[in-house]
Amino acid sequence: MHNVIVFGSINTDMSVSCTRMPEQGETVLGSTFVLSGGGKGANQAVTSARLGAKTYMVGKVGSDRLGSVRIAGLEEYGVRTSRIRTSSDVATGSALILRSKDDNRIVVDPGANVCVTFDEVQDTLDTLAQPGDIFLTQFECLPEVVKASLAYARKKGLFTICNPSPALPIDDDMYKTIDLLCLNEAECATLSGIQPNSEEDRLSALNFFAQKGVKQTILTLGAQGAVAKTADEVVVRPAFEVTCIDTTAAGDAFLGAVAACLSYDNSFDTTMEIAMATSALCVTKLGAQDAMPTFDEVQSFLASHK
Numbered sequence: 001m002h003n004v005i006v007f008g009s010i011n012t013d014m015s016v017s018c019t020r021m022p023e024q025g026e027t028v029l030g031s032t033f034v035l036s037g038g039g040k041g042a043n044q045a046v047t048s049a050r051l052g053a054k055t056y057m058v059g060k061v062g063s064d065r066l067g068s069v070r071i072a073g074l075e076e077y078g079v080r081t082s083r084i085r086t087s088s089d090v091a092t093g094s095a096l097i098l099r100s101k102d103d104n105r106i107v108v109d110p111g112a113n114v115c116v117t118f119d120e121v122q123d124t125l126d127t128l129a130q131p132g133d134i135f136l137t138q139f140e141c142l143p144e145v146v147k148a149s150l151a152y153a154r155k156k157g158l159f160t161i162c163n164p165s166p167a168l169p170i171d172d173d174m175y176k177t178i179d180l181l182c183l184n185e186a187e188c189a190t191l192s193g194i195q196p197n198s199e200e201d202r203l204s205a206l207n208f209f210a211q212k213g214v215k216q217t218i219l220t221l222g223a224q225g226a227v228a229k230t231a232d233e234v235v236v237r238p239a240f241e242v243t244c245i246d247t248t249a250a251g252d253a254f255l256g257a258v259a260a261c262l263s264y265d266n267s268f269d270t271t272m273e274i275a276m277a278t279s280a281l282c283v284t285k286l287g288a289q290d291a292m293p294t295f296d297e298v299q300s301f302l303a304s305h306k
Helices: 040-050 065-076 111-115 118-128 143-155 185-192 199-211 250-263 268-282 295-303
Strands: 004-007 011-018 030-038 055-062 084-087 093-099 104-109 134-138 159-163 180-184 216-220 226-229 234-237
Touching: 004 040, 004 118, 004 143, 004 250, 011 065, 030 040, 030 065, 030 093, 040 055, 040 065, 040 134, 040 250, 055 065, 055 111, 055 118, 065 084, 084 111, 093 111, 118 143, 134 143, 134 250, 143 159, 159 250, 180 185, 180 250, 185 199, 185 216, 199 216, 199 226, 216 250, 216 268, 226 268, 234 268, 250 268, 268 295
Parallel strands: 004 055, 004 134, 011 093, 055 084, 134 159, 159 180, 180 216
Antiparallel strands: 011 030, 093 104, 216 226, 226 234
């Protein structure tokens, strides 16, 4: 089994449910306020650890109470936190989330997340990483640090996974450092200029990223499932039918499961199946990290959906 090293954001999520999203200048009443651990990086690390992978988190929190709570929460879920640093200058990152039945809107204050330096990531990789380990990152830390970290991880022989969220420009050199790109429809449209509404458009988008040098691309489609392209095949996976409660961390559940499965050298098809099941289970609960299923829960879910 290989290590999973996640470089990314660590946030406190503050979310509230509403029957519909407010219009500009409008106030609507909400309910079911939830305060929980979040951040795309931390969410993905929790998922990976819950599925049994040896998972390290690389990131930064503020020297405040929320930072201490976030580290303790990650440890409780089995994430190794020795590479999380503390900043005395800025607060722990936070996210404000509005959620409705079929939608969510998120505003993020990155806080200490944008204080992580490349030297800190490099030190972690030099200390922990072995060829074949999985390196997973997103775009909630400084873009230049993410870019340099992907290149360095690739140079050291790690398998690199990039989740370009929030969507920011990727240059040709950066594409070539990504073994697996995993993105949703909105991110796909921003990066490729192709709105993936049809099967033909989705294939065009996948080919766009392949031509940029990405070895594997997974395009998640929400309730429609996911479609992926490897060097050998195009894989289409429908979504599992579940009662959706909260979609906030669906993508993070998927990414963390992909990383965990690849750390076990699972086949691409098996990886997709487990990631789809993990994401499906996640959306049946409120919250982000609290909603991530265990390996046994995923296996039981898959057994009941044969």
